[in-house]
Amino acid sequence: SEMEDLAASPPRTRKIFTEGEWREAGIFRREALKSGNRVAGPALVIEPNQTIIVEPGWQAEITARNHVLLRRTEKKRRQAALGTEADPVMLEVFNNLFMSIAEQMGVTLQNTAYSVNIKERLDFSCAVFDRHGALVANAPHMPVHLGSMDRSVETIIRLNSGDIHPGDVFALNAPYNGGTHLPDITVVTPVFDDARKEILFWAASRGHHADVGGTAPGSMTPLATTVDEEGVLFDNFRIVDRGRFREKELETLLTDHPYPARNPHQNVADLKAQIAANEKGVAE
Structure with a gap:
């Protein structure tokens, strides 16, 4: 026929x-x-x-x-995958456990954020990653954040190998290293074991800041021809050094720029909220 x-x-x-x-x-x-x-x-x-x-x-x-x-027209051929011998009940228990951690991080970030962007518009995401930077679990936040956040965590691991200590926190928005646009700043915190020697997990939160400088308010101008015209670039910035919040260095980064942030006080406050959200994940 x-x-x-x-x-x-x-x-x-x-x-x-x-x-x-x-x-x-x-x-x-x-x-x-x-x-x-x-x-x-x-x-x-x-x-x-x-x-x-x-x-x-x-x-x-x-x-x-x-x-x-x-x-x-044909029945799907199924192949056994590695790791499928896990107890399905325990697998679901831990799946919900890790997702709950990310959700609690999100609640903490919402409650402690300063800007309308994060506190009310909820333009943020939180997730938990393994020691290598692979995603373990995320809360149902912003897909555009979560799809590339693992690359940001992997960048922090790669660029700071051998120089990561308990109490350290890193910030990054570089689009070359897992970032999206510059207003989306990712804060990454290592989770150490009880002996404070070995990294077990990473907690990360990404929030859309209302402005990070650039030639136009909002830091999303379509007329930019260089990354500086889009705003301030955070590329592997150690925002907390062994428990010390580097506020002066952060303010310098935000203001010592050809097109500085227009409201650095708000940026600092929201970054503190992201650090607090990560600490919630570490505590859990």
Whole structure:
């Protein structure tokens, strides 16, 4: 039939990477498909404004209303993954335990923040990471923050290897090292063992500061041609050194700049709130 011929003999093919390997996929133009046609995956159905990927084990069918309907035609092959022998009950217990820590960090940050941006608009995120900077758990905060925060933690680990002590806290907003835009400042705190020798986890919080300098209020000008025109760059700044809050150095960083922060007092207050949020995570 026409449907079978279309599925078996696409106009052309191309290799695509899917399900862990390269596979030969049929290429179909959307306008050439008619009602009732079926296309078996792997295949690409190309439209003027989008491309529909039909994965292996799936089938695309053109309905009577000229819609593309995707159906699974083969049962999904499941493979046992490493670590799946864990007790599912205990796994869920610890999953909720770590997520609860991140949520409590968020409550602390909201309650202690100074700016409307963080306290009322809730533009912040908190998460817990393992000793290598991999995400362990996060609260349901801002996805754009959480998607790259692990890179910020990994940067702090890499740039301070051998020089991280109990009581240290670091700040970073560099877009080259896991940051988003400059107003999003990430505060990272190591969690040591009881002997205060080995790092077990990292607690991190990222908050959107109302302004960090730059040529325009809000530090998000589309006209910037250098990072300085966007605002003050925090790149591996040790904001707390063995328990001492480096307020003078922080104020210097915020103000000694071609385009300084417009309200450094607010920045300092919000950064203190982020440090407090991380300490809540450390305590838990």
